[in-house]
Amino acid sequence: MAKVAFLGLGVMGYPMARHLKAKGHEVTVYNRTAAKAQKWVAEHGGRAAPTPKEAAVGQDIVFACVGNDDDLRQVTAGPDGALSGMAPGAVFVDHTTASAEVARELYATAKTRGLAFVDAPVSGGQAGAENGVLTVMCGGDAEPYAKVEPVIGAYARACRLLGPSGAGQLTKMVNQICIAGLVQGLAEGIHFAKQAGLDVEAVISVISKGAAQSWQMENRYKTMNEGRFDFGFAVDWMRKDLGICLAEARNNGAHLPVTALVDQFYSEVQKMGGRRWDTSSLIARLEK
Structure with a gap:
């Protein structure tokens, strides 16, 4: 068991x-x-710390899952x-969906202090x-990846080292690029089926076998068909992620025309009041 x-x-x-905590690790x-940290401790045990630095003192591994690059730099x-409180040999694992640039920056900072840094964004x-x-x-x-992989297994069904610092974030970008196009295609398909007078349930039951x-089809078509979006991965978060993808594409020369288009479609959903709707709400702009 680890101290984390x-x-x-x-x-x-x-x-x-x-x-x-449920797997037996000592968790701060x-x-x-x-107040949210105190609530977590009241429910699950462990302890709460007033700062990231104090939370990191004496830990084998420090995990983080925050909002964006700036939040990550702050903690x-x-x-x-946290890097100021960690002892040499400890590993920082970042589950934030952030830029590859900040991952490489913090990897270098950690290394100068005798620490390790693993960028480890998640999907699921x-x-x-x-x-x-989760998929990590x-x-x-x-070496540090091998140390943290079994601990990450507490909440992951798949975890893989994909390359040097930044490779995790770049892979998460691929994930979000693929999802954006899939959700738009599914939205258009369901919208078309409804306009054509087809039974959407029957249509999906057939085409989902091919x-x-x-x-997305298996888990979102019913709520998309019903116009329910008050759950799941928020449009605001997806736009943040797609912004990271498009910025990286400008740096590496990748062409992402569909991703850029879907990002604009999500901006329309935001203007409709759907900032916190699930990403499957792309269908709402087709049916407004």
């Missing part, structure tokens, strides 16, 4: 930290809103950041975190 800290108790971090938590390299959404079946995409060095099948 978990920084950031949002919809993902809260259950991820719970799984770590930190959250920007301290790692800021005056009260809130349901995956709650059920402990990692970048960094092999080449059109996807996780």
Whole structure:
């Protein structure tokens, strides 16, 4: 069992930290809103720390799942950041969906202090975190990765080292690029079926057994057909992620015309009041 800290108790971090505690690890938590950390401790045990630095003291591994690049820099390299509290040989594991640039930056900072840094964004959404079946995409060095992989297994069904620092974040970008196109295609398909007077349930039951099948089709077609979007991965979060993808594409020369288009479609959903709707709400702009 490991001594670990978990920084950031949002919809993902809260259950991820719970799984770590349930597996027998010694868990210290930190959250920007301290009351949420105290609530977590009241429910699951462990202890809460007032700063990332204090949470990190004496830990083998420090995990984080926060909002964006700036939030990540604050909890790692800021005056009260975790890197200042970690002992040489400890590993920082970042589950935030952030840029590859910040991953490489913090990897270099950690290395100068005798620490290791693994970028490890996740896929699977809130349901995956709650059920402990996330997919984790990692970048960094092999030795620290081997140390943290069994611990990550507390909330993951798949975890893989994909290359040097930044490779995890780049792989998460591929994931989001693929999802954006899939959801738009599914939205258009369901919309077309309804306009054509077809039974959507019957249509999906057939085509989901063939080449059109996807996780999005299996898990989202019913709520899309019913116009329900008050759950799941929020449009605001997806736009943040797609912004990271498009920025990276400008740097590496990749052409992402569909991704750019879907990003604009999500901006329309935001203007419709759907900032916190699930990403499957792309269908709403077709039916407004």
